[in-house]
Amino acid sequence: MIEFNQVEKKYANGTIALQNINLKIEQGEFVAVIGLSGAGKSTLIRCINRMHDITGGRLSVDDVDVAKLRGKQIRRFRRRIGMIFQSFNLVTRTTVIKNVLVSFVPDLSWWRKVTGVFTTEQKLKALEALDKVGILDKAYVRVDQLSGGQQQRVALARTLAQNPDIILADEPIASLDPVTAKMVMDDFKRINKDMSISVIMNIHHVEVALEYADRIIGIRKGEVVFDGESNRVTKQILDEIYGGQVEEMKSSAEESSANVR
Numbered sequence: 001m002i003e004f005n006q007v008e009k010k011y012a013n014g015t016i017a018l019q020n021i022n023l024k025i026e027q028g029e030f031v032a033v034i035g036l037s038g039a040g041k042s043t044l045i046r047c048i049n050r051m052h053d054i055t056g057g058r059l060s061v062d063d064v065d066v067a068k069l070r071g072k073q074i075r076r077f078r079r080r081i082g083m084i085f086q087s088f089n090l091v092t093r094t095t096v097i098k099n100v101l102v103s104f105v106p107d108l109s110w111w112r113k114v115t116g117v118f119t120t121e122q123k124l125k126a127l128e129a130l131d132k133v134g135i136l137d138k139a140y141v142r143v144d145q146l147s148g149g150q151q152q153r154v155a156l157a158r159t160l161a162q163n164p165d166i167i168l169a170d171e172p173i174a175s176l177d178p179v180t181a182k183m184v185m186d187d188f189k190r191i192n193k194d195m196s197i198s199v200i201m202n203i204h205h206v207e208v209a210l211e212y213a214d215r216i217i218g219i220r221k222g223e224v225v226f227d228g229e230s231n232r233v234t235k236q237i238l239d240e241i242y243g244g245q246v247e248e249m250k251s252s253a254e255e256s257s258a259n260v261r
């Protein structure tokens, strides 16, 4: 379980990005974090794996106080938490399978690190992860020959290969067209349900968030203003989260999906 207890995050320049955050996220939940740009969504999910240090309160993952982890402990802790970014973060000039195998580098003996020789078991695990996201046939294709959606699936496979308990996803579909975005969201949903991996996703597309996530956390100016099941989210709640800008956002989203078509 991920637990935020009166968490605060103040950046060095004095910006208070999060305050009074109290949340409990059980293993296996699919949570979407929504809110306006600058509301604190990225900060919230990046505190979970210590990409950002909190400045107040307590944040724990399975009773481990995240702020107290040091050196090797942080690296070990992060092995349990996959991270997916909008920009995929892949090495595009090499093959898909090599990108997935990267997740095993921390486990390699020093000579394997130097020679870049992976074990047969690791190669099989990498192929298995690619199969789980439906791109096994692309294993030996160079990443720069894949579409954006396929690249995001490679990133997802790389994360799956590390066998995580939690996947943090920071705007994973922001640079994808609506059809591809849906396929990637289907992957997240399947992984969440079949493997009981918690998914905590920061997402701008409200309709997608409501369709896929079981739980919505609405953030406004660094504070949680809504926390509940997706099917409880009303227009009034969205107005509270987005400060009455929902209609405006919907029409600009419709415009951009019309452009894609």
Ligand SMILES: Nc1ncnc2c1ncn2[C@@H]1O[C@H](COP(=O)(O)OP(=O)(O)OP(=O)(O)O)[C@@H](O)[C@H]1O
Pocket (backbone or CB within 6 Å): 011, 012, 013, 015, 016, 017, 035, 036, 037, 038, 039, 040, 041, 042, 043, 044, 202
């Ligand atoms: N490294 C940083 N240093 C100082 N302030 C920061 C830093 N990162 C973010 N902030 C500020 O913290 C607040 C929350 O930012 P954050 O990126 O978490 O918002 P967000 O909801 O994810 O926004 P977006 O949807 O645009 O990504 C904003 O006011 C932002 O300007």
